[in-house]
Amino acid sequence: MVMEETSKTTPPNSVVSEFEGTLLSSDDPFSYFMLVAFDASGVIRFALLLFLWPVTALLNLFGYKNAALKLMIFVATAGLRESGIELVARDVLPKFYMDDLSMDTWNVFSSCKKRIVVTRMPRVMVERFAKQYLIAEEVIGTELIVNRFGFVTGLIQETDIDATAFIRVASLFVDQKPHLGLGRPPVSTTFISLCEEQIHEPVQRNQRVEVQPPKPVIFHDGGLMKRPTPATAVIILLWLPFGIILAVIRILGAFIFPLWLMPYVITLSFCRVTVKGKPPRTKAGNAGGVLFVCNHRTMIDPLVIAYALGRRIPAVLISDLSRFYNILSPVPIVRFTRNRDVDAVIMKRELSKGDLVVCPEGSICHQPFVLRFSAMFAELTDRIVPVAVNCRFGFFQRPLRSWNGLYLFFLFMNPTIEYEITFLDQLPLEATCSSGKSPYDVANHVQRILAETLGFECTQLGRKAKYTVLT
Structure with a gap:
């Protein structure tokens, strides 16, 4: 018309x-x-x-x-x-x-x-x-x-x-x-x-007029990743009983079997992990560990990075996360208190023991954006390895207002889960605080190179902004 x-x-x-x-x-x-x-x-x-x-x-x-x-x-x-x-x-x-x-x-x-x-x-x-x-x-x-x-x-x-x-x-x-x-x-x-x-309708676009795109939707919550058209909804309901069984198998496999069995567990449970780049080797001595800094796509990001590295590496998680993860996690969990001074001491202590994984966004972002990074990690070490994390899954994430322990279960109910882990080069000394750069400049630099690697956009909105928008 x-x-x-x-x-x-x-x-x-x-x-x-x-x-x-x-x-x-x-x-x-x-x-x-x-x-x-x-x-x-x-x-x-x-x-x-x-x-x-x-x-x-x-x-x-x-x-x-x-x-x-x-x-x-x-x-x-x-x-x-x-x-x-x-x-x-x-x-x-x-x-x-x-x-x-x-x-x-x-x-x-x-x-x-x-x-x-x-x-x-x-x-x-x-x-x-x-x-x-x-x-x-x-x-x-x-x-x-x-x-x-x-x-x-x-x-x-x-x-x-x-x-x-x-x-x-x-x-x-x-x-x-x-x-x-x-x-x-x-x-x-x-x-x-x-x-x-x-x-x-259909409205024809006026090519002579340039307009700004609509404000992007950065924060998103809810139990479904795809719009439930009638056909999609039928598939979701038919998959539910199989998804529950598959989730139990995946949880047992991911959190009970040792890391050396992970390749077999991942393959048999319809998951795929693609690893790109070369992570640094662990150095002997008292030099301290490497801090792997990644964006945050799901609650199992640290586990997948540990699998990609082939060793158990402690992961820093927020303090209000369910204790359910402590029980099942095959990697040690270090909990933040959200008190900056206390958390800095905790991270320094863990880094003195060895490598550590941290997600400075502080909150999961499912959209193609990298949230603003907390700059605290940049103050604690100059051995920083950015890790770009992307994850694609079909149907489910955690439903609204549900216990956060269910996030893991709903994630593992998806028919397929595809992870892509890209280890970037360790930051040169001149790009760290050791050369006189401010922690905020270092954090913004890491955020930017991760976004460029993933094809995502950077945003100055962070965890607090997310909870302001979604509450």
Whole structure:
């Protein structure tokens, strides 16, 4: 379908855009309700919603779109606390929305100063993403009914969703019409008919106008790594019982068998570890150990580095990590207290005994970014070996608000796990604090070369920023 294009040379001042099928490439919100069901409730609700997908698909096919939407909303949200849905909307959904964002639509949408987003989904599911990442001024969506105890009833306030959206858009533009409307046809009974100019999906990109890309989603949480379309969700549910068995086998293999058996355990459990570069050999004497500094992709990064080196090397982990890891870990775990002076003493003591692995990011980042490094490691030694770590796995990570000991179990439930470990050259003396460089310069340098090796981006956001965004 071709759009009615504006002939003006200056960009329009205001835009009203449909979310599904316009700002997002996909026009079916089913997978986003599946994410809410999984992370706000669990596998049972996830399976129930998937079981009802043929019903919603038939309702959509025969033109009962409002009924299909209301059924999805009811199954995904009934009985949940509103705060639980807000948590999923903040921590889980932005990554999947951004992956599905139409850049051609963004090109037009972002050229306007006043941006309004209209969605048929509950407003609470879209508002955080639209305002934080798309810089929208207002989000118009369906409103969930919440009882006096704070639980969502599964019902919405609107009887006619399209008519209500029309009225709410009109109330935002009392003095003048919105300049530009983006949406799917037909437009006769929807908000887009209020706009002076109308662009129907698919939106064609204006190559003459350069716009900034949307703000990236750096922090992401949640139990699923892939958007659960109906086909993907079926595969996930069918895999679950096998994944549980495989996770038990992998945990026993990784944390009970000695390191010399690891190659066989890894191969038999559908894992693969690729090692690049040459790590330095251990030197005899009292010179102290090498500090292996790596980015943080999963909780087993130190274990995989120990496997790549072929020896048991202590790993530094944060103090609030579950003691479950101490029980099972085949490598010694050194716990940080988050008291800088105390932690510096601990690290110096461990380095005096031998090699040590540390993740200065202080928190896992699943997105293609390297978080800001704590500079403390640079103050303690000049024998620093950067290690670039990348990990690819299919379906699962730790669900929201679950015990952090489950992270390991969900990671090992994935059908395949692929690790790539790249040992870079030890930092030359002139690149360390011994040559007079500040610890912050050294930390930033290591962060930068790790990001370049992995093809990731550096960010000045760190662990504290992550917990500010995700809490």
